[in-house]
Amino acid sequence: MDLGNLQRGYIDYISALFHEGFLDSQFTQLQQLQDESNPEFVLEVATLFFEDSEKLLNELSRTLDQQAVDFKKVDAHVHQLKGSSSSIGAQRVKNVCIAFRDICEETNKEGCLQQVKQEFYLVKSKLETLFRLERQILAAGGSIPIMW
């Protein structure tokens, strides 16, 4: 695929991520902070977000699995995930965290866990694709289109 197509594909892909609410303006902030002195800043933050969130989701799952659920612990885990997803611009993850208790009441504790996991793994997969597209553009000798 030629460079022009790769770059157009990137623009379409990232535009869709914003349009569909996976990412919000905070992600753009991170992109703006990335520069020659720190050319992989967004990737580094995202990687830490993925690792940290997986740990949090495992802890959340363990906490919810107890006979007598410690909801203070649940709230603490969800609060952390809400904070980090907000910092990276992962809007849908943030929103499901905000609504977590309500979702638990509407469905059950398994249902709310599944929703937050689903949103996390979705955005993780989409960001991984985005970073792959960036690598392809760079490997083809081009530069990543600037979206702001």
Next chain:
Amino acid sequence: MAALAISSCGRRALLVDDNVINRMVVRKLVEEQGIALEEAENGKEAVELVKEGRVFDLILMDREMPVMDGPQATKQLRSLGVTTPIVALSADAMQSDKDSFLQAGADDFVEKPLSVDKFALVLTKYGLQDGQAADQ
């Protein structure tokens, strides 16, 4: 008194936040402005840094943290005589939470996540923009 890293204009900030991703993002934001940053994972660590003699031009304080939260830490810092601007950072805080934080002695309240623009406003408000004179 412990010396901090030298940066342009010698501005020093303290970030108090228990979330590792939040700290990574704010760290980049702050360092982009040429400001030396120290970090504490909770309010107790922040208070201990000050008791050790650290002096800052700005303190960014998260609200909810384990061990000691933002309002508690703010109260303790003020009772220690700290006059440094303390900017409370929080997301989706209710008005009562904001009020209690301000009553504890915070100067300002900024909605998370902290962005380049929001931080620039904070720096301007407290005379910490690059080029503005700051007491050292």
